[in-house]
Amino acid sequence: MSPDMTAGDPPVHGEFVALCGGVGGAKLALGLQHILGQKLTVVVNIGDDFDHLGLHICPDIDTVLYTLSSLSDQSRGWGRADETWHFMEAMKGLGGETWFQLGDRDLALHVERTRRLRSGESLTDLTAAFAKQLGIRAQIYPASDDVLRTMVHTPDGVLEFQRYFVERRCEPKVKRIDFQGAAQAQTTPAVERALSSETLSGIIICPSNPYLSIDPILAIEPLKDLLESRRVPSIAISPIIGGKAVKGPTVKIMMELGIGVTPRSIAHHYAGLIDGLVIDDQDAMDTEGADVEVFTTDTLMIDLDTRVNLARSVLAFIGELSSAKS
Amino acid sequence: MSPDMTAGDPPVHGEFVALCGGVGGAKLALGLQHILGQKLTVVVNIGDDFDHLGLHICPDIDTVLYTLSSLSDQSRGWGRADETWHFMEAMKGLGGETWFQLGDRDLALHVERTRRLRSGESLTDLTAAFAKQLGIRAQIYPASDDVLRTMVHTPDGVLEFQRYFVERRCEPKVKRIDFQGAAQAQTTPAVERALSSETLSGIIICPSNPYLSIDPILAIEPLKDLLESRRVPSIAISPIIGGKAVKGPTVKIMMELGIGVTPRSIAHHYAGLIDGLVIDDQDAMDTEGADVEVFTTDTLMIDLDTRVNLARSVLAFIGELSSAKS
Numbered sequence: 001m002s003p004d005m006t007a008g009d010p011p012v013h014g015e016f017v018a019l020c021g022g023v024g025g026a027k028l029a030l031g032l033q034h035i036l037g038q039k040l041t042v043v044v045n046i047g048d049d050f051d052h053l054g055l056h057i058c059p060d061i062d063t064v065l066y067t068l069s070s071l072s073d074q075s076r077g078w079g080r081a082d083e084t085w086h087f088m089e090a091m092k093g094l095g096g097e098t099w100f101q102l103g104d105r106d107l108a109l110h111v112e113r114t115r116r117l118r119s120g121e122s123l124t125d126l127t128a129a130f131a132k133q134l135g136i137r138a139q140i141y142p143a144s145d146d147v148l149r150t151m152v153h154t155p156d157g158v159l160e161f162q163r164y165f166v167e168r169r170c171e172p173k174v175k176r177i178d179f180q181g182a183a184q185a186q187t188t189p190a191v192e193r194a195l196s197s198e199t200l201s202g203i204i205i206c207p208s209n210p211y212l213s214i215d216p217i218l219a220i221e222p223l224k225d226l227l228e229s230r231r232v233p234s235i236a237i238s239p240i241i242g243g244k245a246v247k248g249p250t251v252k253i254m255m256e257l258g259i260g261v262t263p264r265s266i267a268h269h270y271a272g273l274i275d276g277l278v279i280d281d282q283d284a285m286d287t288e289g290a291d292v293e294v295f296t297t298d299t300l301m302i303d304l305d306t307r308v309n310l311a312r313s314v315l316a317f318i319g320e321l322s323s324a325k326s
Numbered sequence: 327m328s329p330d331m332t333a334g335d336p337p338v339h340g341e342f343v344a345l346c347g348g349v350g351g352a353k354l355a356l357g358l359q360h361i362l363g364q365k366l367t368v369v370v371n372i373g374d375d376f377d378h379l380g381l382h383i384c385p386d387i388d389t390v391l392y393t394l395s396s397l398s399d400q401s402r403g404w405g406r407a408d409e410t411w412h413f414m415e416a417m418k419g420l421g422g423e424t425w426f427q428l429g430d431r432d433l434a435l436h437v438e439r440t441r442r443l444r445s446g447e448s449l450t451d452l453t454a455a456f457a458k459q460l461g462i463r464a465q466i467y468p469a470s471d472d473v474l475r476t477m478v479h480t481p482d483g484v485l486e487f488q489r490y491f492v493e494r495r496c497e498p499k500v501k502r503i504d505f506q507g508a509a510q511a512q513t514t515p516a517v518e519r520a521l522s523s524e525t526l527s528g529i530i531i532c533p534s535n536p537y538l539s540i541d542p543i544l545a546i547e548p549l550k551d552l553l554e555s556r557r558v559p560s561i562a563i564s565p566i567i568g569g570k571a572v573k574g575p576t577v578k579i580m581m582e583l584g585i586g587v588t589p590r591s592i593a594h595h596y597a598g599l600i601d602g603l604v605i606d607d608q609d610a611m612d613t614e615g616a617d618v619e620v621f622t623t624d625t626l627m628i629d630l631d632t633r634v635n636l637a638r639s640v641l642a643f644i645g646e647l648s649s650a651k652s
Contacts, residue, residue, distance in 0.1 A: 053438065054437065054441035055437065082412075086408075086430040087430050087431065087433050087434050088434075090431040090432070090434035090435070091434040091437070091438060094438050094459055096434065096438045103412075104410060104416075104430035104433075105412045105413065105415065107413050107433065107437075108413050108414075108420055109420065111380065111417070112417060112422045114380050115379050115422075118380055129421070133419070134420070
């Protein structure tokens with residue numbers, strides 16, 4: 001790859017699919033939406049989803065919805081801006097569970113989603129309806145309408161994702177991660193259509209946690225098959241910057257699982273699913289024997305500009321890979 | 327009745343059961359709780375209950391819970407004090423239903439109640455748990471754990487209670503009111519125990535709307551049977567003051583149903599169920615041929631003092647009726 005490729009305009013012909021978890025992935029999705037608008041489809045992890053207080057909560061879909069509609073709280077990193085917490089205060093007064101914070105504004109999404117699911121609507125359809133209602137241009141789809149749950153095996157036993165992530169603050173050591181329901185889970189017609197579209201130009205695996213956020217998507221065999229049989233370039237953005245993760249337990253988990261904290265490990269993890277890997281300027285990767293092209297740039301997204309810049313680099317990289325292929 | 331009977335202390339030996347709807351009834355219940363503490367059992371209307379946004383909402387139980395725990399909003403007349411409305415704002419943004427206002431703090435009750443009902447707990451048990459959690463001394467019980475729905479027949483068709491009361495603001499003319507599910511509805515062991523207790527000293531029908539708030543309770547045959555076979559005095563407080571109702575559509579409905587807006591109509595309505603009627607100083611009632619004793623006092627409850635004063639008068643009146651009986 002020539003280092004000057006970011007100078008030109010990105011190739012915005014055709015459509016793009018981004019696989020995405022929560023906060024980190026959503027930042028890039030926002031940058032991509034800025035350039036691609038409705039030509040972007042975001043396929044979101046559902047392994048974090050859970051039922052809490054009788055409500056169906058989809059943390060990653062919510063983060064993507066809030067980020068792409070600019071409703072998200074920038075400093076807290078999750079939930080909505082201008083949030084209040086009176087529901088939680090009152091719930092505490094009633095003796096209810098309060099370990100998982102639900103803001104007053106945020107609650108509307110959970111209540112309305114739960115109502116619509118109970119009335120028989122699919123998660124795909126209601127998520128699309130919310131996205132439209134919130135003025136989001138990109139398509140946002142759950143990876144599946146089936147139940148798939150990320151389970152974290154620890155010395156303290158098997159923990160549901162939110163119990164591990166929120167209640168236990170990622171403290172227990174991760175021995176293994178698996179995905180309950182994955183064997184039965186199907187992808188959706190909407191995701192299938194996006195990934196097999198004649199006008200698809202590229203696939204992007206966002207810099208989300210590979211083990212907790214992207215693997216649950218890849219655990220859906222029919223979806224993984226579509227990625228493996230792709231006819232367009234697929235690239236991933238390494239979530240590692242200078243041997244660290246921007247946020248979240250990626251590095252901690254890699255160390256606990258005995259995986260070297262290097263871009264090479266990320267490339268190896270996505271072997272067969274990507275043609276290129278974007279790594280940070282602070283990192284280096286020996287591409288000898290590696291099956292992927294590597295593009296190095298500043299991957300830290302601190303504001304809208306850096307998000308759009310990374311998105312532009314990613315799309316240019318895909319354009320290069322595409323030209324090289326044809 | 328001698329007019330000086332309010333001067334003495336009320337008879338607080340034994341227990342009392344109050345039948346109660348929403349706001350007006352809850353005010354007297356608060357006054358009664360002030361004197362009686364845990365010797366008071368409040369049996370609350372469930373005809374207004376409905377499912378909304380997937381949540382089970384019990385407006386009258388909520389009003390009683392908030393009033394008796396001093397959490398209620400004094401000026402608005404319903405819901406909680408210090409309330410915020412961010413959930414509703416967000417729900418509007420998602421295109422959800424917003425005709426029924428749910429405050430952020432108030433929501434906790436609906437979400438937690440719905441969760442507990444779905445987990446198999448009875449409305450009676452969870453209401454008792456909420457009351458305890460909120461530091462309420464009185465017992466608060468729903469009139470039934472079965473489904474009973476107040477339906478308002480109007481020229482525009484049959485309206486569910488909240489559609490009539492909130493969405494249509496009581497505007498449609500009432501032709502008839504009935505109670506869906508009443509024929510099958512049972513009362514509860516808790517209500518039965520309270521009404522047949524050896525230590526029961528009196529029954530009080532609060533100044534709630536007789537047609538919309540008390541009739542749904544009386545529509546539960548086993549509960550009505552217990553009232554009819556009572557061995558202690560039962561009294562009602564007329565909700566009419568000077569030919570008007572303090573709040574709500576009582577007078578409008580009486581006129582639409584062709585019922586004279588007089589205390590006598592109230593006495594007639596509760597015939598067989600009460601031994602005494604408390605009416606306001608501004609009203610008069612010719613007791614000739616009437617089957618009830620009448621006690622006249624100031625029934626307008628504008629603050630805690632007036633609520634406690636009315637409660638004291640009511641208990642004194644029951645004491646008089648009790649002495650007269652024995």
